[in-house]
Amino acid sequence: MKTELGYFQRQALIEKLVQRFAAINGYNIEPFVQILDANHPQIKIWIAMAEAAVEEMENVINVYVNEEIES
Numbered sequence: 001m002k003t004e005l006g007y008f009q010r011q012a013l014i015e016k017l018v019q020r021f022a023a024i025n026g027y028n029i030e031p032f033v034q035i036l037d038a039n040h041p042q043i044k045i046w047i048a049m050a051e052a053a054v055e056e057m058e059n060v061i062n063v064y065v066n067e068e069i070e071s
Contacts, residue, residue, distance in 0.1 A: 004058055010054055018043065
């Protein structure tokens with residue numbers, strides 16, 4: 001059994017993570033900015049980081065779920 005976020009859940013989580021990464025680095029992304037369509041190099045880096053974080057989270061959840069099923 002594989003657990004994955006839905007498309008919109010995944011996109012929303014990525015946007016939230018990008019906002020957090022920006023805040024951690026002292027930046028504020030204006031609410032009207034379409035984060036996932038942004039061309040700013042720093043935002044693109046944060047998007048890549050957020051996508052990697054979401055992928056790792058899904059992997060960890062799937063390992064946990066599979067271990068529970070096998071137990």
